[in-house]
Amino acid sequence: MDVAALLQPRIPDKESLQDFADSLTDLAPLIERDIGRLKHSPGDGALIANLFRAMHTIKGDAALCKIDMGVMVAHPIETLLGRLRGGEIGFSGMVVEAVLLALDRLELATEALVGGRSVNHLKLVELVGGLEELSAAPAGKLDEKAVHLVEAVTGFRPTGAAQPIKRRASALVRSSESDAADLRFFRSLALRYEALSPQYKGRSDRQLRLALETNEVAGKPVDPVQLEAAVYMHDIGMFFLPESLWLKGGKLSEEERRLLRDHSSMGAGLLERMDGWQAAAEMVLQHHEMVDGGGYPRGLKGDQIVPGAKLLAIIDTFEAVTLKYAQHGEQRSLVRAIAEINACDNQFAPEWIAHFNAVIRHMVES
Numbered sequence: 001m002d003v004a005a006l007l008q009p010r011i012p013d014k015e016s017l018q019d020f021a022d023s024l025t026d027l028a029p030l031i032e033r034d035i036g037r038l039k040h041s042p043g044d045g046a047l048i049a050n051l052f053r054a055m056h057t058i059k060g061d062a063a064l065c066k067i068d069m070g071v072m073v074a075h076p077i078e079t080l081l082g083r084l085r086g087g088e089i090g091f092s093g094m095v096v097e098a099v100l101l102a103l104d105r106l107e108l109a110t111e112a113l114v115g116g117r118s119v120n121h122l123k124l125v126e127l128v129g130g131l132e133e134l135s136a137a138p139a140g141k142l143d144e145k146a147v148h149l150v151e152a153v154t155g156f157r158p159t160g161a162a163q164p165i166k167r168r169a170s171a172l173v174r175s176s177e178s179d180a181a182d183l184r185f186f187r188s189l190a191l192r193y194e195a196l197s198p199q200y201k202g203r204s205d206r207q208l209r210l211a212l213e214t215n216e217v218a219g220k221p222v223d224p225v226q227l228e229a230a231v232y233m234h235d236i237g238m239f240f241l242p243e244s245l246w247l248k249g250g251k252l253s254e255e256e257r258r259l260l261r262d263h264s265s266m267g268a269g270l271l272e273r274m275d276g277w278q279a280a281a282e283m284v285l286q287h288h289e290m291v292d293g294g295g296y297p298r299g300l301k302g303d304q305i306v307p308g309a310k311l312l313a314i315i316d317t318f319e320a321v322t323l324k325y326a327q328h329g330e331q332r333s334l335v336r337a338i339a340e341i342n343a344c345d346n347q348f349a350p351e352w353i354a355h356f357n358a359v360i361r362h363m364v365e366s
Contacts, residue, residue, distance in 0.1 A: 002072065006119075006125050006128060007125065011067070017113055017114060020067050021110045021111070025107075025251075031055070031103060032103075034047050034050050035051065035100065038091065038096075039091075039093070048084055052085050058074045059074035069124065073105070073124070073131065077099055077102055080134060080135045081099075088139070089139045092143055092146070094147060094150075095143065098130070098145075104340055105127050105343070108122055109122050117346060123152070126149075127152075130152055155342065156361065179276065183225070186232035189232065190204040190233070204231065207231050207319055208232075211311060211315050212224055214314075214358075215227055218355040222283075226283070229280035230283035230309075233270065233271055233284050234267055234284045235267065237262065237265065241263060262297075264285055264286075264288055264296070268284040269281075283308035285309075289304075290313075291310070294347070295347075307352075313347070313349075314348050314352055317341060317348075318337055318341055321340050321341070
């Protein structure tokens with residue numbers, strides 16, 4: 001293994017890198033879709049052949065574009081799928097989980113390189129080492145190797161399906177009657193937003209529980225009542241945008257991105273005009289800011305972002321990642337979602353990630 005090629009990937013030119021990134025963007029959803037189908041038909045030879053060809057194409061594109069990192073990630077996965085295609089090994093949910101995690105990391109690493117960012121936080125050395133061991137392991141050791149890979153890369157040991165997230169008791173008990181009435185109204189708006197797409201069902205309750213529990217683990221640095229309002233209202237600005245825009249799959253044009261970025265200002269503007277919800281308005285306005293200054297609408301960084309907005313950014317992205325992979329036909333596991341959150345240390349506040357991890361770990365273990 002060429003460690004240097006993983007820690008500091010060599011990029012011949014930006015055009016070749018972008019070509020590889022575009023190809024990966026096209027192929028990754030197809031792999032997700034076919035793996036989702038394979039879970040229901042594990043002996044389907046055509047699906048297995050499709051997966052093998054797709055991964056072979058990713059490796060070939062990486063080689064053609066001279067992206068050594070891409071070749072190193074794709075090659076052992078291709079070997080593993082070749083063994084599955086040849087009947088040497090059988091379908092395993094845990095092995096598939098490791099493959100999908102590897103695909104995630106390849107996408108994240110490619111995005112980072114296109115953006116001129118470091119990939120050191122993605123643990124590519126551990127990933128490729130684990131994939132190489134997995135691809136050569138005897139059939140009886142595959143699940144063990146897959147678990148080891150996932151744990152080495154994400155810090156979480158898969159322990160089976162997590163319990164579904166149930167709605168936590170509202171923060172209403174700490175609020176006045178007026179606040180309680182406002183929160184019921186905010187929640188009704190959030191539920192109307194959920195009703196616009198079957199994919200959104202239950203999202204407000206999931207996000208509320210994760211936000212309140214993470215805040216509690218952190219010692220409640222954010223007022224729970226204001227946080228609850230922000231959870232309900234952070235995407236309400238979407239109501240004022242064309243439905244075709246915020247439900248669109250694939251790439252957005254520059255104009256579409258500009259329009260979409262207006263939603264946080266709209267939601268915050270509604271809260272600002274109501275007495276007593278200024279703190280929630282700040283959280284809503286800033287929940288797409290990034291600690292490295294790469295977010296919107298103001299490009300704030302670090303301590304310029306209020307703590308509640310930093311927490312809401314993690315909660316919102318966690319939900320969005322899950323939705324993204326559900327659209328591709330493969331329900332993303334808890335471990336894979338939290339792995340992506342942990343891989344984006346330039347985007348999220350590390351002090352909140354640690355507390356969020358604790359909540360997720362408790363959820364997995366329970």
